[in-house]
Amino acid sequence: MNLLFPVNITENISINGQAFLLKFRRPFDFKPGQILGITAHENITPRLYSIASSPLDEYISILYTLKAEGQLTPILAYLNPDDLIWITGPQGKFVFNNEPAWWIATGTGIAPFYSMFLTNQRPLKLIHGGRKIEDIMFRPDLSLLGDYIICCSQDSGDKIYPGRLTQYLNDFENLPQHINYYICGNAEMVVDVRNLLIAKGINFRQVLTEIYF
Numbered sequence: 001m002n003l004l005f006p007v008n009i010t011e012n013i014s015i016n017g018q019a020f021l022l023k024f025r026r027p028f029d030f031k032p033g034q035i036l037g038i039t040a041h042e043n044i045t046p047r048l049y050s051i052a053s054s055p056l057d058e059y060i061s062i063l064y065t066l067k068a069e070g071q072l073t074p075i076l077a078y079l080n081p082d083d084l085i086w087i088t089g090p091q092g093k094f095v096f097n098n099e100p101a102w103w104i105a106t107g108t109g110i111a112p113f114y115s116m117f118l119t120n121q122r123p124l125k126l127i128h129g130g131r132k133i134e135d136i137m138f139r140p141d142l143s144l145l146g147d148y149i150i151c152c153s154q155d156s157g158d159k160i161y162p163g164r165l166t167q168y169l170n171d172f173e174n175l176p177q178h179i180n181y182y183i184c185g186n187a188e189m190v191v192d193v194r195n196l197l198i199a200k201g202i203n204f205r206q207v208l209t210e211i212y213f
């Protein structure tokens, strides 16, 4: 973990009760897809978060889920504008190389892809999964993509695939073989999707992952 420095929060809003969008003034350059460390207390080891904003934006946005039993996020969720947090500089190599690719995310795992999207990087297909439609963040913007698939395991309706994204992928008899697959989200989902892709003939070198463990 690189050195920590203080920043003042400018915004910390609840999106759906579970997911929050935290903002502070951007103190450094970064590449879309990168992460940074955040803590709100000297006794709490910094946690890692994907940057969910454009490198050109004056502010950095972080999309985080409140974990009721967690150490950091219950504190983060109560912070107000002007409160201090401590962050690291940008890190990580989950960046898009602009080769043909599908982007696959669950929940807040959409964050790095949204940063890439805001920078005009484009996938052949974006698949975003969540339990309910309110878990699918940044929908209005991402709907501008030509091929944007929303999978909800506990919701149905217009333009919603009613099931998990693993089921959506499994429905394909033939997946595109010569593209890259970028996956971001919790460990269980990333491992399930990676195994599914490999079982369908995708070379593991074409599978790039960011795991929120």
Ligand SMILES: Cc1cc2nc3c(=O)[nH]c(=O)nc-3n(C[C@H](O)[C@H](O)[C@H](O)COP(=O)(O)OP(=O)(O)OC[C@H]3O[C@@H](n4cnc5c(N)ncnc54)[C@H](O)[C@@H]3O)c2cc1C
Binding pocket: 035, 047, 048, 049, 050, 051, 063, 064, 065, 067, 068, 069, 070, 071, 072, 073, 074, 108, 109, 111, 210, 211, 212, 213
């Ligand atoms: C590369 C990377 C990028 C990430 N990006 C994001 C992001 O953009 N957005 C986001 O929301 N998250 C992201 N995460 C996850 C994030 O770093 C934190 O892990 C998450 O916010 C939880 O932090 P916390 O301190 O609230 O919970 P923690 O205290 O870390 O606990 C996490 C969970 O584990 C359980 N737990 C803790 N200790 C134990 C124990 N001893 N036994 C059993 N269970 C236990 C808790 O109940 C809780 O549900 C990312 C993680 C990585 C590695």
